[in-house]
Amino acid sequence: MYNKLSSRANEFIDHDEIIASLNYAKKNRDNTKLHYELLEKAKSLKGLNHREAAILLGAKDPAVIDAMKAIAREIKLKFYGNRIVLFAPLYLSNYCVNGCVYCPYHAKNKMIPRLKLTQEEIRDEVIALQDMGHKRLALELGEDPVHNPLEYVLESIRTIYATKHKNGAIRRVNVNIAATDVASYRKLKEVGIGTYILFQETYNKDNYEQQHPTGPKADYAYHTEAMDRAMEGGIDDVGLGVLFGLENYHYELVGLLMHAEHLEAKFGVGPHTISVPRICPADDIDTSDFSNALDDTTFEKIIALIRIAVPYTGMIISTRESMTMREKALELGVSQISGGSRTAVGGYIKDIEEKSAQFDVSDTRSLNEVINWLLELGHIPSFCTACYREGRTGDRFMSLLKSGQIVNCCHPNALITLKEYMEDYGTQRTKVLGDDVIAKSLDMITNDKVRAKTAAYLQKIEEGERDFRF
Numbered sequence: 001m002y003n004k005l006s007s008r009a010n011e012f013i014d015h016d017e018i019i020a021s022l023n024y025a026k027k028n029r030d031n032t033k034l035h036y037e038l039l040e041k042a043k044s045l046k047g048l049n050h051r052e053a054a055i056l057l058g059a060k061d062p063a064v065i066d067a068m069k070a071i072a073r074e075i076k077l078k079f080y081g082n083r084i085v086l087f088a089p090l091y092l093s094n095y096c097v098n099g100c101v102y103c104p105y106h107a108k109n110k111m112i113p114r115l116k117l118t119q120e121e122i123r124d125e126v127i128a129l130q131d132m133g134h135k136r137l138a139l140e141l142g143e144d145p146v147h148n149p150l151e152y153v154l155e156s157i158r159t160i161y162a163t164k165h166k167n168g169a170i171r172r173v174n175v176n177i178a179a180t181d182v183a184s185y186r187k188l189k190e191v192g193i194g195t196y197i198l199f200q201e202t203y204n205k206d207n208y209e210q211q212h213p214t215g216p217k218a219d220y221a222y223h224t225e226a227m228d229r230a231m232e233g234g235i236d237d238v239g240l241g242v243l244f245g246l247e248n249y250h251y252e253l254v255g256l257l258m259h260a261e262h263l264e265a266k267f268g269v270g271p272h273t274i275s276v277p278r279i280c281p282a283d284d285i286d287t288s289d290f291s292n293a294l295d296d297t298t299f300e301k302i303i304a305l306i307r308i309a310v311p312y313t314g315m316i317i318s319t320r321e322s323m324t325m326r327e328k329a330l331e332l333g334v335s336q337i338s339g340g341s342r343t344a345v346g347g348y349i350k351d352i353e354e355k356s357a358q359f360d361v362s363d364t365r366s367l368n369e370v371i372n373w374l375l376e377l378g379h380i381p382s383f384c385t386a387c388y389r390e391g392r393t394g395d396r397f398m399s400l401l402k403s404g405q406i407v408n409c410c411h412p413n414a415l416i417t418l419k420e421y422m423e424d425y426g427t428q429r430t431k432v433l434g435d436d437v438i439a440k441s442l443d444m445i446t447n448d449k450v451r452a453k454t455a456a457y458l459q460k461i462e463e464g465e466r467d468f469r470f
């Protein structure tokens, strides 16, 4: 029985409720009047519930889809402005005891070299990432209690924060590790993680069990209830995501939004981010084995719909996607992207075998190329980590967003961190493009004092000082 306040996975992600929503959506596939009513609701920034989103996902009328995308663009600009936050994944280990059929790290794959970074290698990788200009990382590693115990993860995070090289510093470490218990989440919180990210992969329990035939991850309920335990452990920034392509996308979108509604109802704060990975090629993985793999047109529609359904949630897209798709995704609502990524363990310091990568990278540009591209498109690349460092997480972050004060907080922080990047790592072209964007963007700060302070910080950064924030 569906109950969004329940702690049980099969009640807050209730299969019957998903099917009922999909059937209702099917019946209203051609109900254009209802589609426009829902779009009006979305325009008022109230978001959409899972059933409403299911209806719009079923809409076929090109005019409705265009209107949906236009609203997504508006919402993106209203809440996130033209800022795009940058991060890089850091793969610590590809040892894994699970049997996920879509991932080359699965335990039965004997073709890939198994690698795990030492603390010394982590330091070297972090220095390489700092030298690119990164300030925010997402840690990635397989599940393996022997090779990758929690103590290894905690020690690695301490190493990352302690590594300082020239003006570089990693200021926020997000963590993508297997579902664990409340005590372990508490330890992750204590060591100072940013967002805890865990992709659901698929919300369909039967399909989930087929995709995860062996290993601890095979337990659907334990995996699905992980965010509840993370919240109980004090982590109030959590990141959701499904791996689009495993299951019918209508089912996944409804499940994803039900999960967000559950967190909001039970803990008073929805997901901090939603990622939108989709099945892509990798060693031992052929996308043609996945009949639900998404085409680009549907993918764009899903991105727009997530943007209007959960307007306060950040959206992430990785270098799995091509430059062209990322450009479209940025317009439609994505607020964070990775840049200059290596998806192999040790990939930032070694010319490592591609085979140890978790997935093939489509966007292979360097971070600097990505930054210049963003600037040319009129976006403001941001390396800001201020909210997390100021304790503005969970509902405190959400209230900042909802108050509309981001123009006097996130926006100046983006300009300050962009300036740091330009000074320390930018090419001449970056400086020209960046100065132009900063000059145009300063006026958008509505609070006179904040504007003046931002200008003063920018000047100080030019003179060699670092790490200012609002």
Ligand code: SF4
Residues within 6 Å of the ligand: 096, 097, 098, 099, 100, 103, 104, 105, 106, 107, 141, 142, 143, 178, 217
């Ligand atoms: S998805 Fe994660 S848990 Fe599954 S095989 Fe890959 S690394 Fe292991």
